[in-house]
Amino acid sequence: MPGQVNWIELPAADTAKARTFYGALFGWDTSEFGGDYHVIGNGPAGAITAAEPGFTHPRVYFATEDVDASVKRLHELGGRSEDVQTVPGVGRIAHCHDDQGTPFSLYEPADPS
Structure with missing residues (x-):
């Protein structure tokens, strides 16, 4: 969902x-x-x-059916993101910040077929 x-x-x-x-x-x-x-x-x-520089607090991933569309909408709403990454056999992710700078990530699962 x-x-x-x-x-x-x-x-x-x-x-x-x-x-x-x-x-x-x-x-x-x-x-x-x-x-x-x-x-x-x-x-x-x-x-x-x-932990890595810039990654010192828990990272929460939110589900999306289309990470590209979600990243586009995020930018329209004033948020920012890193490039979308593909994790082989897992799916696609994007590390983001909302329009107030709060970090979160988006996750689109790999197609199970």
């Missing part, structure tokens, strides 16, 4: 410590997806990943 939160990413300076912390707090387990990206297995749909 468009606009529904469908993924979160929790950035951490030390992902091993973060996985231990959230595992103890919520009972989450994780599995490595690649690099320092660890998918949460028994919690919210999302991952614990390495």
Whole structure:
């Protein structure tokens, strides 16, 4: 459903410590997806990943059926975005900011066929 939160990413300076912390707090387990990206297995749909400059707070992904159309509309409304990225086998994403500077991301799932 468009606009529904469908993924979160929790950035951490030390992902091993973060996985231990959230595992103890919520009972989450994780599995490595690649690099320092660890998918949460028994919690919210999302991952614990390495923090980067400009990515130090949780990132929320909102569902969209057409990321290109959503990015176009975002720009019309005064928001801004990075280029749309394709994640092979996963879908297409765009990291964005609303018209007040609040960061969020858009996610269009890959065609299951």
